Amino acid sequence: MENVTIRNIKRDDDSYPGRMKMLPQMPDELFVIGELPAEHVPTIGMVGARACDGYGQKIAREFGTAFARCGIQVISGMAVGIDGYSQEGALAGGGKTFAVLGSGVDVCYPEGHRTLYEKIQKKGGVISELPPGTAPLRRNFPLRNRIISALSDLVLVIEARSKSGSLITADFALEQGKTVFAVPGRVGDQLSDGCNYLIAQGAGIAWSADAVIEELLSRGQVPSLKTLDQKKEGAKRALSEKIAQDPLLSDEARALFYRVPETDFFTADDLLARCSCPIAVVASCITELLCAGYLEEIGFGTYRRKEQP
């Protein structure tokens, strides 16, 4: 690996984040590879379950990308699951993203996120209060959450179980006077229990990326969102037109596509329950839609709509 510079920033340094300076219980020094979040740019902390499902994965990516496109910085913990997907989304949207680690800044944890870790160093920064070389110890992880919330203007929770580290982050955020938003989920969905609980406690409802961005509008200089909305509508219309004219698809496949759930993943049997054709037809239509790029397989005979480029 190429040599990287690790900066050590003390509390009295000018470069010490202003957002953290005013708060109690903040570390005396920080270690940084890359940059620190810019002071006057709106920042969102995105946290959530490590073992997330397809829904969480999709939302984290989509929201991360949407925030990045509006010039919002995304802070997270680079863990597997929501953290990683959010930061991947932000990178895909061409924005800056910062990872606060529970290990030394020079220790990539989890190892599987090596590529992400290197990308974040170039398009943002990796931050830790722990001295370089510190191993990823379990007890350090809840502590780094207070830095994630401190660096953010708003904390967004995507998928959290009722006893989740993400709720700790939300608590920190409230203590620090930050706004908390949660992505609503279905009642009874264990992965959404934590989020729904936060909403019940008065957290903002992140029913779309725009809802969160609007909240930030009042604080910073976020560009107008109208254009983004129009783009989305346009994309939806374009998709319908594309499907209607696609020469690769049979009429049955076209009809079936409108019965495909919007965000959930599904199996062939789920789709069978929503329409009246025999299983052989459903199976062959799914293949057509897969090959034509309207669906993607997420494994084990489960599929979902593919995000259109």
Added chain:
Amino acid sequence: MYATCLSAQILGMEIIPVCVEADANEGLPQFIMVGSLGTAVRESQDRIRAAFRNLHLTTPRPLRITVNIAPADVQKSGTGFDFPIALAVLLATSRLPRGCLDGVMAVGELSLSGMLNRIRGVLPIAMKAKETGVRLLLVPRDNLAEARSVEGLRVMGFSTLREAIDFLADDVIPSSNDMETPRQVLNSYGVDFRDIRGQSSAKRAALIAVTGFHNLLLVGPPGSGKSMLASRIPTILPSLTGEESLEISRIYSIAGLLDPDHPVIGTRPFRHPHHTISPQALVGGGKIPVPGEISLAHRGVLFLDELPEFSRTCLETLRQPLEDRQIIISRVTGSFHFPASFLLLAAMNPCPCGFFPDRARCQCTEFEIRKYQSRLSKPLLDRIDLRVECPPVSFEDLQSPAADELSSKDIRAWSEEARKIELARFEGTKIHFNSEIPAPDIGRYCPMTAEASLFLERTFDSSNMSARACHKIIRVARTIADLDGSEVIEKKHLTEAFLYRTPEAISQFS
């Protein structure tokens, strides 16, 4: 005096005719046995001596008896030589009329009391006897039904050595030989496909699998009905042809697993070994190898439940037989071929806890899931034609009346229709099922519409498919077209087959 009697040695699936020679002459009284004999064969002189004494077959005077089993370069094993040795010795010591053993083959094990005990492998021995023009085959009574199932061969069965002597000396036919031809047992399975609610795609895949004999992998959470479905597969398996039935019985005879009263196996075998099985038990083993589970599942189903729990060695040893439809086991004593053309039916959970991708219940980490799935190697997955998801069953499905579901009888009737087309197609070839179509013949047996071949070409290019994967999809599409009663493969058949393919990995994390 010198006497001979024919017998046979089982070597893997091969039967080697041998000649038992006995010589009785003046000299120091001794019983000598030569001819590359294994322990069990060598022990036979003790059994014979005791049996003679207990049947009061005393020699008039002490003699030097030499027994040789020719050809001497074939390693002899098993206990089937007791009977022919005893007969040859009796003839050599003039206690049987001259010439009574000409063109006679005998096999059987002697007990000390003179009773003849059942041995394994009599069916293939009888086939070989007929082939080599043996005049008469003598077997233990318990093997009689098995030997009689070979038509055009004279067979006699005896309970004791005494009965055999009476027959050879005085032509007394033992009463136990008037046996009725064994009746074919009708199978009642006690289970039916109708018992399974929901699981439409899994049932559809099962129908395709049994019709074309394609390997099938069921993936799903615990309790979704994978094992339930598997246990009902025998109820829809296509019926056996006479030739197949004989092939299976042959293997079971050598393994010593034939029912003495129903020597011809009439149903396709369904083998269900536990995942703690050793590689030798799975593919066959031993100093002189005996058939393993995969050969016992020949022309039938080998069901491996909880596939990733099987040892890596076990799973990898399956690769060659899945491709070649036979297993070659090499030992110091030689190479042994066992047929192993079976339908591999496997079931597994998607992750250690079993609930992935339902993240509300599955808390396995990505790493754990990857590790669990990587127990199945790519080459093994490559040999599985159909992979299907068994989703958890909903309560409404459980409540739905059983009458809505297809019964085993209906499914089997559908499958049999398609089988007729299949059998007609492969008339006069060695192919039995669509899954066995060799790659060079695919063009001939699997004509496609222009639309279908365009689709295949396009997906082949865009999805980095291997040639083997492509052929597999075509073979499955062939079966789907047969089920549809269609002579050519249409696009819809191909697209359906494509959905059941095994992707690079079972699960992908994008």
